[in-house]
Structures are given as structure tokens and as C-alpha cells.
Amino acid sequence: MPIPTSRTLPGILLPLAALWLGMAPSTLDYRVQDLINQALAADASEQIVIVAIDEKSLAQLGRWPWPRELLAEAIGKLGHARAVGLNLLLAEHSEHPESDQALARAIAQNGKVYLPAFPEPDGTTLRPTLPLPMLAHAARGVGVSDFPPESNGEIRRTYLASGPGDTRLPSFAALVAGQSTSTTSSSNPGDWGRSQPRLLPHLDSDTRFTTIPMAELLSNNQADPRLQDKTVFVGVTAAGSGDEHFTAIQRNQAKSNGVFINAALAQGLQQNTLATPLSPGWRAGLLLALALGWQLLARRRKSLHPIRQAALFVGGMLLGDTLLYQLLHIELGTATLGLLILMAATSNFFLLQSHFKKLAFTDKLTGLANRHHFDERIVLALQHSQLERQALALLVLDVDHFKRYNDHYGHAAGDDILRQIAQVIASMARSPQDTVARIGGEEFALLLPDASQKQAEAIATELRYRLLSRQIPHHSSPLGRVSCSIGIYADTPEPDATVRSIFEQADQALYQAKRNGRDQACVADGLLATRI
Ligand SMILES: Nc1nc2c(ncn2[C@@H]2O[C@H](COP(=O)(O)OP(=O)(O)OP(=O)(O)O)[C@@H](O)[C@H]2O)c(=O)[nH]1
Numbered sequence: 001m002p003i004p005t006s007r008t009l010p011g012i013l014l015p016l017a018a019l020w021l022g023m024a025p026s027t028l029d030y031r032v033q034d035l036i037n038q039a040l041a042a043d044a045s046e047q048i049v050i051v052a053i054d055e056k057s058l059a060q061l062g063r064w065p066w067p068r069e070l071l072a073e074a075i076g077k078l079g080h081a082r083a084v085g086l087n088l089l090l091a092e093h094s095e096h097p098e099s100d101q102a103l104a105r106a107i108a109q110n111g112k113v114y115l116p117a118f119p120e121p122d123g124t125t126l127r128p129t130l131p132l133p134m135l136a137h138a139a140r141g142v143g144v145s146d147f148p149p150e151s152n153g154e155i156r157r158t159y160l161a162s163g164p165g166d167t168r169l170p171s172f173a174a175l176v177a178g179q180s181t182s183t184t185s186s187s188n189p190g191d192w193g194r195s196q197p198r199l200l201p202h203l204d205s206d207t208r209f210t211t212i213p214m215a216e217l218l219s220n221n222q223a224d225p226r227l228q229d230k231t232v233f234v235g236v237t238a239a240g241s242g243d244e245h246f247t248a249i250q251r252n253q254a255k256s257n258g259v260f261i262n263a264a265l266a267q268g269l270q271q272n273t274l275a276t277p278l279s280p281g282w283r284a285g286l287l288l289a290l291a292l293g294w295q296l297l298a299r300r301r302k303s304l305h306p307i308r309q310a311a312l313f314v315g316g317m318l319l320g321d322t323l324l325y326q327l328l329h330i331e332l333g334t335a336t337l338g339l340l341i342l343m344a345a346t347s348n349f350f351l352l353q354s355h356f357k358k359l360a361f362t363d364k365l366t367g368l369a370n371r372h373h374f375d376e377r378i379v380l381a382l383q384h385s386q387l388e389r390q391a392l393a394l395l396v397l398d399v400d401h402f403k404r405y406n407d408h409y410g411h412a413a414g415d416d417i418l419r420q421i422a423q424v425i426a427s428m429a430r431s432p433q434d435t436v437a438r439i440g441g442e443e444f445a446l447l448l449p450d451a452s453q454k455q456a457e458a459i460a461t462e463l464r465y466r467l468l469s470r471q472i473p474h475h476s477s478p479l480g481r482v483s484c485s486i487g488i489y490a491d492t493p494e495p496d497a498t499v500r501s502i503f504e505q506a507d508q509a510l511y512q513a514k515r516n517g518r519d520q521a522c523v524a525d526g527l528l529a530t531r532i
Pocket residue numbers: 365398399400401402403404406410411412413414415418440441442514518
């Protein structure tokens with residue numbers, strides 16, 4: 001019987017699952033990755049400041065949108081910042097052209113202002129919503145703020161370059177952070193293209209970016225020292241007024257607004273800590289390699305407990321995953337595979353358990369119950385009969401002249417006879433409650449709970465008949481064929497009856513059958529045995 005290990009069912013399923021899971025990270029992968037990364041997350045950078053259009057500012061300065069002169073005034077107070085990211089949608093003209101002109105003048109005067117473009121759906125593709133040309137012209141640069149959501153609606157990644165075909169734009173946050181890389185062009189003009197994917201960073205949940213309410217900035221007549229040489233993002237933070245998205249940037253903050261996401265991204269870029277997600281092909285390949293690695297480990301280290309083996313592997317994978325992320329900035333997302341391996345190892349473990357249990361209770365040659373199993377069953381059967389005052393029958397069967405058979409035909413042929421006799425006895429079992437066992441070299445037993453003497457005798461007769469009908473030659477036996485002798489105990493056990501006393505009576509009857517000339521069954525009747 002093959003031992004069911006990782007070579008069988010889990011051995012085939014695991015690599016397949018690794019390939020399948022490799023094509024896309026699961027929510028479980030995200031959660032595990034978030035847990036690890038949030039535990040190792042950096043504090044919010046002191047080099048980044050948010051100028052917030054918050055509830056307080058809206059209460060003081062009126063409902064959004066504000067007159068653009070107000071924004072122009074704010075930009076005028078940001079002249080000493082290192083760079084200013086104006087995270088606002090400024091695609092439409094305001095009612096008064098002079099407002100737009102004032103804002104354009106302030107942006108040009110500041111000289112370090114960057115504006116965002118946002119991808120908007122347009123039929124089956126995306127188009128960038130760009131700032132007004134006069135504002136874009138005045139700005140130091142225009143970058144795209146592209147955060148496509150995952151299948152679960154979360155925002156986890158961005159691209160350092162994206163846009164329609166040849167006009168692919170750099171990332172807005174990268175421009176503001178001063179980390180913009182050269183952009184590539186697409187071979188399919190018109191299609192929205194994305195390249196250089198990056199995962200959003202994780203920040204310690206107890207830290208905050210320095211945040212200055214817009215109302216406070218505007219009321220301050222002097223240059224705010226907190227803004228000196230800082231990377232500044234200006235945007236709406238007031239709940240319900242700006243854009244809010246599900247992200248895992250901070251543990252205690254399920255939803256983040258766009259200005260915060262861009263600030264966190266800029267920090268990751270400035271500190272060079274952003275991870276690159278693996279392409280599906282690479283991910284699938286690596287996960288497959290890990291799954292196969294586990295198989296190899298499972299085969300080599302047979303001595304190791306399967307659960308311990310899996311726990312070791314899962315621990316190793318999580319460590320490897322963390323190191324990959326922290327050192328090489330690659331996210332693999334092995335949590336699902338780890339869980340699968342644990343499940344495979346657990347199923348292996350239980351398969352092995354049941355396999356070994358079966359081995360421990362089974363006679364290898366005949367597949368019948370072994371002596372050990374039989375002893376357990378007869379104890380229970382006797383107890384039950386005594387409690388219920390029910391009949392119990394035990395048939396003990398011994399092959400006649402078996403030594404001669406072995407001597408004449410050889411041991412292997414003898415084995416074959418034992419297997420054939422086992423089949424005949426097994427065919428006599430009435431239900432799974434009956435136990436058929438090989439209890440010695442050429443000795444078998446049939447335990448029949450709740451069987452009367454008459455039933456036991458009928459079964460013994462039928463058994464001998466079935467063996468006889470096989471007509472197995474045995475030239476060293478006076479009968480010329482294989483035969484057996486049977487001793488029967490069949491009674492309602494007395495309260496003081498023991499397994500031993502019952503066996504003794506069945507053995508006594510068997511001895512009687514042998515003495516009477518073999519090829520017969522005798523039933524124990526007190527101490528006497530009667531031929532049937
Ligand atoms: N082939 C084979 N022989 C076995 C096995 N176990 C025990 N035997 C043989 O069974 C024989 C039993 O011999 P005995 O106890 O003298 O009994 P017997 O020859 O059947 O004589 P009676 O029982 O008096 O008819 C021995 O020769 C054992 O070697 C086994 O697993 N395979």
C-alpha cells in the first residue's frame with residue numbers, strides 16, 4: 001500500500017495552486033503583507049508638510065471651491081518651500097478670468113509648483129484631465145495622479161509613468177518629491193499605458209505629517225518656518241469635500257485622502273523604500289519554485305513531523321517575504337501559498353495517521369484484522385454481550401496439515417493458501433460488526449456478536465463448504481485437498497466469563513475437531529466439544 005505523502009494529492013495540487021495563485025495576489029496576501037509592513041513601518045517624514053483645506057479652514061474661509069485668488073495668496077506664502085504639489089483639480093475656468101490669471105501669476109512666481117492630471121474614464125479607455133493650459137504653463141511641471149484600485153477596491157499601487165500613448169506623464173508625487181524618472185512611450189498611441197509600478201508605502205500609525213490648516217497659513221503674515229525647504233502638498237482633507245480611498249498606508253486609518261496618499265508616496269520615493277510588485281509571470285514562477293522546494297524538503301526530511309515541516313517552511317517563507325520586501329523592495333505575497341502548504345501538510349499528517357493506524361490493525365499478508373485488533377474487538381464484544389445478556393459466537397479456524405503443505409509446495413504457495421482461506425472467512429462476515437482476523441500463523445478467528453449457536457454452526461458449515469468447493473489440492477493431506485478444522489464457542493457469556501475463558505472453550509473445540517480427524521467443526525458445550 002503506497003504511503004500517502006506530499007508525493008500524492010497535495011503533491012500535485014500544490015504546484016498547480018502555486019501557479020494559479022501566482023497570477024494575482026489574494027486579499028490574504030495583502031493582509032499578511034500589511035501586518036508585516038505596518039509593524040516595520042517608518043514614521044511620517046519631517047521633510048513633508050501638508051497644507052490642508054480642512055474643516056477649520058472651510059469654516060473660516062467659506063465652502064469649497066474658493067476664489068482662486070485665495071489659492072494664489074496661499075501659493076505666495078509657500079515661496080520658501082522646496083517644492084509645492086497643488087493636489088487640486090484645476091481643469092475648468094473660474095467665473096472670473098482674472099482669478100485664473102492671478103493663480104497662474106502666483107504659480108509662475110513661486111516657480112516650484114507642480115500640478116496634477118487625473119485619469120478619467122472615456123469609453124473603454126482613460127483620458128487625462130489636465131489643468132488649464134495657462135496654469136500648466138505657469139507650473140514647474142504636470143504629473144499624473146494615477147492610483148488604479150485593486151479588485152477589492154483598495155488602492156495599493158501607482159505607476160511612476162502613465163498616460164495616453166506617447167504622451168505618458170511622470171507621476172505627480174514623483175515630480176513633487178524630486179524623484180521623477182524619465183518616461184517611456186507606448187507603441188499604442190491612444191491607449192492608457194502604465195509603467196514602473198510601485199506599491200504604496202506603509203507608515204507608522206502613530207505618526208502624522210506636519211499639517212498646517214490653510215486658514216492658518218493665510219492668516220500668518222510671516223513666512224512659516226515649518227515650511228522652510230519642505231516638500232509641501234496642498235489639498236482638501238475635510239471629510240466629505242475631497243477624495244477618499246481605502247488604503248493600508250496606516251493601520252488605524254482605513255480611508256485616506258488623495259493629498260495624504262501623495263505625501264506618503266513622495267516620502268517612499270524620497271527615502272527609496274517603495275516596493276515593486278512582481279509581474280504575474282514572475283510571481284507564479286517564484287511561488288511554483290517555493291512549492292516545489294517544499295516538496296523537495298518534505299521528501300528529504302522524512303523524519304521531520306509534517307506539521308513541523310510545514311510550520312518551518314511557512315516561517316521561512318514569511319521571513320523570506322519580509323526580507324525581499326525590506327531589502328530588495330519586492331513584494332511576493334506568499335501568504336496564500338504558506339496557508340496552502342500548511343493545509344497540505346495537515347492533510348498529509350492525517351492521511352499518514354490513518355495509514356499508520358490501518359497498518360497497526362491490519363494483517364499484512366491477508367489484509368484481515370490482526371491479533372491486536374481482534375483482541376480489542378473481542379473485549380468490547382464480550383462486555384456488550386454481558387451487559388445486554390446477548391449471545392456471542394467465536395469461531396477459531398486452523399488449516400489442516402499446513403506444515404506439510406509448506407513442505408510440499410513451498411512457503412510462497414502456503415502464503416497463497418492463507419490468502420485464499422482469508423477470503424473465504426471474510427465472505428462469511430454478516431456485517432461490519434463481525435470481526436474476521438488472522439490470529440496466528442495458520443489460525444483465523446471469526447467473532448460473531450449476537451449470533452446463536454445455531455447460526456454459528458450454520459456459518460461454520462457454510463465456511464467449510466465454500467473452502468471445499470474451491471478444491472485446492474494438497475497432496476500431502478490424506479484428503480488430497482486443503483481443509484480446515486473449526487472450534488466454536490457460542491453462548492450467552494456468564495458475567496464472570498473472560499476473553500480467555502471463551503478462547504479456551506473455542507480452542508478446546510478446535511482441539512477436539514483435530515483429534516476427531518480434522519476437516520470438521522466442533523462446538524464447545526461446557527468443557528466438552530461436539531462435532532457438527
Ligand atoms: N506459508 C506460511 N506458513 C506459515 C505462516 N505462518 C505459519 N506457517 C506455518 O504453518 C505451519 C503450522 O504447522 P503446525 O502448527 O504443525 O500445524 P499443521 O501442520 O497445520 O498441523 P495441524 O494443525 O495439526 O493440522 C508451520 O509449518 C509454520 O511454518 C505463514 O505466514 N506463511
